[in-house]
Amino acid sequence: MDKSAVSYQGVSLSYDEGITWALKDFSATIPQGKITAIIGHTGSGKSSLMNLTDGLLLPTEGELVVMGHQLTATTKQTALNELRHSIGFVFQFPEHQLFADTVLADVMFGPLNLGVSSQKAKVAAQAALSELGISHPFYERSPFELSGGQQRRVAIAGVLAMKPKLLILDEPTAGLDPDGQQELLTLIKKLKRAGLTILLVTHQMEQVAELADQVLVLATGKLVFSGSPRELFADPLLLAKHHLVEPQAVTFAHQLTETYPELFDHFPITLTELADALAEKLRGAES
């Protein structure tokens, strides 16, 4: 059994004292060291869930345990500070929050703010920048001179420099060109290998198929699915009901199984898996 980084037990959240519920009776666990994708439409409760996990909001009812910290409606603000040290939250379009004169100063700001010495902050910032492929010559440049993809990486480095154990990414590839998107996906895999627990909020089903170990689907504040991407994409009714578009590889594979129901031993959900499976069959066809 996986250890859980976060567990939600009957969590409900209302912004208007119980007239409407942004989140209702939500129970789930986020396994440590894995990537969990959170999907759902605007207004499904995704943002509320992220804000609760980061301790920015407290539940109206129920409790959650985040990295060993228990949070309920009556948790004191002071108790949240320590929790926030272990969580990194990369908001949508995080480059909009860049502000310092230089790239290095921007990335050092987070650790300095946590009370780390400037020497240690610099080491942490340099390590984070190098992880994101931002090299030394960029350190003294203004972040605003960089391309959009580079700015995004600097902003993420600012979060990683605080050495979080849980990383929340809200639509991390939105607005990036294909190359920039691919770079970020590679980075997310690398961070997972380094032991981080990752919560990924995304609309991109291709990313869910490629990256996620677990998927949680939210609709109008309720959990409507929890399972592996393969289980999710194998359920056309559920996908249609929640207007989720399956990855193109899944559509293509489904089409082929209409003619050849036994074609796949292991149903492919990514392009790589589809190509692997088809290549094996087609090699057989050539001989």
Place this chain on the structure above:
Amino acid sequence: MKTAMIKIENLNYKYAHQNKLTLNDLTLQVPAGQWLAIVGKNGSGKSTLARLIDGLLETPSKTIWVDGLEVNTENIATIHQKIGFVFQNPDNQFVGATVAADVAFGLENRQVSSSEMPKVIEQALTLVKMQAFRDRAPEQLSGGQKQRVAIAGALALKPQLLILDEATSMLDPEGRKDVLTQLAKLRDQGELTIISITHDPDEVALADQVAVLDQGKIVKQASPAVVLNDQSLIQRIGLVQPFSLMLRDQLKARGIKVPTNYLGKGALYEWINQQLATKA
């Protein structure tokens, strides 16, 4: 031979504050009833070109003709009657208090009679599947829904030429497919010439021809099949390959002898099906 809806000859354009030409000696024709996709990286001059066609920037004399009329101050009012222009950011073009009022705004400007108006609005909203939202305020809509309304507003005016500047970028994949299919239908009925600036390979695939802009020059003009099949070009201009070609190339990398020409999703599916059938 159809007449040209757009004719562009030796167009050069430079913004006052820049040293470099944004558009460099562009020559291009779009026959009436055709769809031209314009692709290229950010800053390649795509949006500038679209704005010059619509006379939103000062168009150099004797460089652009729309439906036979030179784009100049004298003709611009007539030309605007022929063109529907949809920008990327729908917030900058939403003027009505509700969805229906927004579509009505353009019609009122054209002095469409009030008895005719509800029908025209209904038709346009149905085309983009927004009829159920006719009484919603813009702040109750998602970005993609506002983009649909913007497209409905442009189509309600029955333009001869529709210019889309990344106008479907905020739509989800399902919604984008819906809207593009409707536009392709209007084109196929011969009612509409379309120019679309886009990064979406599926949108490119619907066009009749594709112009690839790079640093203000057209570096390639060809059918979608030819452009999309040119992998190095596609990468250079930051387009994603269509799914069918990604799969084809992945199969090739695994030692499968695949066709080298452009294959849409349907054609690749047929080819794989055939290969599998020979095995069975």
